[in-house]
Amino acid sequence: MPKKVDHEARRREIAQALWRIASTRGLDGAGLRDVAAEAGISLGRLQHYFRTKDAMLAFALRHINALADRRIRDRIEALDGEPTPREVLRTCLIGMLPLDDRSRTGALVGAAYFVRAVHDADLRAEAKNGIPHLRDFFTGQLRRAADRGELPPARATDDEAMLLISLADGLSTYLLLEVHTQEQALRLLDLHLGQLFEGEARE
Amino acid sequence: MPKKVDHEARRREIAQALWRIASTRGLDGAGLRDVAAEAGISLGRLQHYFRTKDAMLAFALRHINALADRRIRDRIEALDGEPTPREVLRTCLIGMLPLDDRSRTGALVGAAYFVRAVHDADLRAEAKNGIPHLRDFFTGQLRRAADRGELPPARATDDEAMLLISLADGLSTYLLLEVHTQEQALRLLDLHLGQLFEGEARE
DNA sequence: CGTTATACCGTACGAGTGACTTGTAAAAGC
DNA sequence: GCTTTTACAAGTCACTCGTACGGTATAACG
Numbered sequence: 001m002p003k004k005v006d007h008e009a010r011r012r013e014i015a016q017a018l019w020r021i022a023s024t025r026g027l028d029g030a031g032l033r034d035v036a037a038e039a040g041i042s043l044g045r046l047q048h049y050f051r052t053k054d055a056m057l058a059f060a061l062r063h064i065n066a067l068a069d070r071r072i073r074d075r076i077e078a079l080d081g082e083p084t085p086r087e088v089l090r091t092c093l094i095g096m097l098p099l100d101d102r103s104r105t106g107a108l109v110g111a112a113y114f115v116r117a118v119h120d121a122d123l124r125a126e127a128k129n130g131i132p133h134l135r136d137f138f139t140g141q142l143r144r145a146a147d148r149g150e151l152p153p154a155r156a157t158d159d160e161a162m163l164l165i166s167l168a169d170g171l172s173t174y175l176l177l178e179v180h181t182q183e184q185a186l187r188l189l190d191l192h193l194g195q196l197f198e199g200e201a202r203e
Numbered sequence: 204m205p206k207k208v209d210h211e212a213r214r215r216e217i218a219q220a221l222w223r224i225a226s227t228r229g230l231d232g233a234g235l236r237d238v239a240a241e242a243g244i245s246l247g248r249l250q251h252y253f254r255t256k257d258a259m260l261a262f263a264l265r266h267i268n269a270l271a272d273r274r275i276r277d278r279i280e281a282l283d284g285e286p287t288p289r290e291v292l293r294t295c296l297i298g299m300l301p302l303d304d305r306s307r308t309g310a311l312v313g314a315a316y317f318v319r320a321v322h323d324a325d326l327r328a329e330a331k332n333g334i335p336h337l338r339d340f341f342t343g344q345l346r347r348a349a350d351r352g353e354l355p356p357a358r359a360t361d362d363e364a365m366l367l368i369s370l371a372d373g374l375s376t377y378l379l380l381e382v383h384t385q386e387q388a389l390r391l392l393d394l395h396l397g398q399l400f401e402g403e404a405r406e
Numbered sequence: 407c408g409t410t411a412t413a414c415c416g417t418a419c420g421a422g423t424g425a426c427t428t429g430t431a432a433a434a435g436c
Numbered sequence: 437g438c439t440t441t442t443a444c445a446a447g448t449c450a451c452t453c454g455t456a457c458g459g460t461a462t463a464a465c466g
Contacts, residue, residue, distance in 0.1 A: 004412095005412085026231075026318055026322055027318075028231040031452070031453065031454080032453080032454065033453085033454095041414095042415055042416075043415085044413095044415045044416065045413080045414055045415075047454095047455080047456090048412090048413065048415095051455090052455080053453095053454060053455090111317065114318075114376070115229055115230075115314055115317075115318050116229065118229075118311060118314060118380065119227060119229055124381065128380050128381070128382045131377075131382050159387075159390060159391060159394055162383070162387070162391055163370070163395060166370060166373035166374050166376075166377055166383075167370050168373070169377065170368075170369035170372035170373030170374070170376070171369050174334075174372065177317070177321065177330060178327065178331070179331045180365070180369075184362075187362060188365055188369060191362055191363070191366060192366060195399070196398070207434090208442085208443070234422075234424080236423085236424095244444090245444070245446080247443090247445045247446065248443075248444055250424090250425080250426090251442090251445095254425090255424080255425080256423095256424065256425090407466100408465105408466090409464105409465085410463100410465080410466095411462105411464085411465095412461105412463085413461085413463105414459100414460085414461080414462095415458105415460080416458090416460105417458085417459105418455105418457085419454105420453100420454100420456105421452105421453080421454095421455105422451100422452085422454105423452070423453085424449100424450100424451090425448100425449080425450095425451105426449070426450105427447085427449090428445100428446085429445080429446080430444085430445080430446105431442105431443085431444085431445100432441100432442085432443085432444100433441090433443100434439105434442095435438105435439085435440080436437100436438090436439080
């Protein structure tokens with residue numbers, strides 16, 4: 001057989017080309033020829049690594065989610081010393097917002113997939129399967145905060161966690177639409193966090 | 204000239220056909236021929252009322268926004284007696300969520316436009332031009348609540364209003380993705396409203 | 407050596423796209 | 437009653453789409 005090729009690496013390169021297009025022209029504006037051209041390869045080569053467009057789309061979605069996950073994880077681990085639960089939550093939420101080029105591209109691609117997911121059960125399952133895990137992580141941080149006396153125990157609930165996640169999603173939407181500036185989005189996030197964590201000693 | 208035709212009415216019929224397709228297959232899955240077939244008319248007739256696809260899309264967006272606006276307005280006016288600001292806000296926020304067929308269709312169509320708006324400056328301007336007005340209405344209700352002693356005056360701000368709107372948007376997204384059930388979404392909304400309006404007599 | 411599986415490239419197909427043009431019927435205005 | 441304008445239908449245009457397929461070069465394996 002000819003030169004040994006790292007299929008996974010090739011696929012990642014193609015996925016990145018797809019993101020570049022999807023984040024500027026949308027997913028439906030990303031034809032196979034466009035992706036191939038953006039990746040600097042031939043259409044035939046692209047088809048060699050992804051037999052169908054759906055396969056390419058599915059791979060690219062899973063990969064970009066994994067990257068976002070890793071990015072946020074890194075930021076949390078980069079926090080100095082022993083971060084408070086509130087700091088961890090804030091870092092995580094900010095990581096979910098489209099504030100720099102990478103996360104903005106991720107959010108744009110995510111938005112493009114979102115519309116497809118609404119009508120596609122498989123994609124919908126893929127898109128939402130990480131949410132419960134994220135919610136549990138948030139709830140855990142809230143509990144930790146309650147244990148440290150930084151949060152009323154009655155507020156360390158799954159509902160409060162989902163409220164935070166839902167808010168981050170809404171803020172992301174309005175950031176992409178340029179309804180909010182980055183400063184506004186951060187201010188709104190901190191406003192909610194402030195209300196959540198206020199009244200520490202009550203109850 | 205032949206029979207006098209109500210152009211506006213024809214356009215509304217076509218727009219409704221577009222929504223039906225966009226809410227099930229997405230906006231990019233709505234070709235002119237599909238819309239014409241769904242509306243039960245010929246392609247030629249559709250093109251007689253909308254010279255370009257963009258014109259059709261723009262009309263349909265403006266129209267569905269107007270319908271949603273009217274729907275929420277009606278619900279607020281249907282409240283018994285003199286509703287409290289909190290009741291008005293809650294009614295308005297619930298009206299923004301995809302909880303019944305009509306509002307779900309509206310949200311699906313809105314989501315389809317959202318992806319386009321991210322990449323299209325004109326559409327983006329159209330999509331976000333109603334937000335400041337909505338925010339002002341919300342802020343006004345918050346001020347009214349503060350005057351009535353139902354809300355700490357420090358919380359009657361534009362930021363709190365935008366927080367509510369952003370949250371409604373996030374909840375809508377997760378409702379469409381079926382991450383939240385309707386009950387969960389309402390519970391989360393009331394949770395946030397509860398936190399906002401609590402501690403009425405302070406300050 | 408030859409065989410064979412792999413890694414491509416180029417091209418072509420059939421279906422579908424939006425925009426445009428032509429054709430036709432009908433009714434309002436002079 | 438003839439003209440003109442409107443309301444459609446049907447067909448055509450050039451183009452893009454995802455997919456399929458034939459061909460060729462390469463290098464590991466027997």
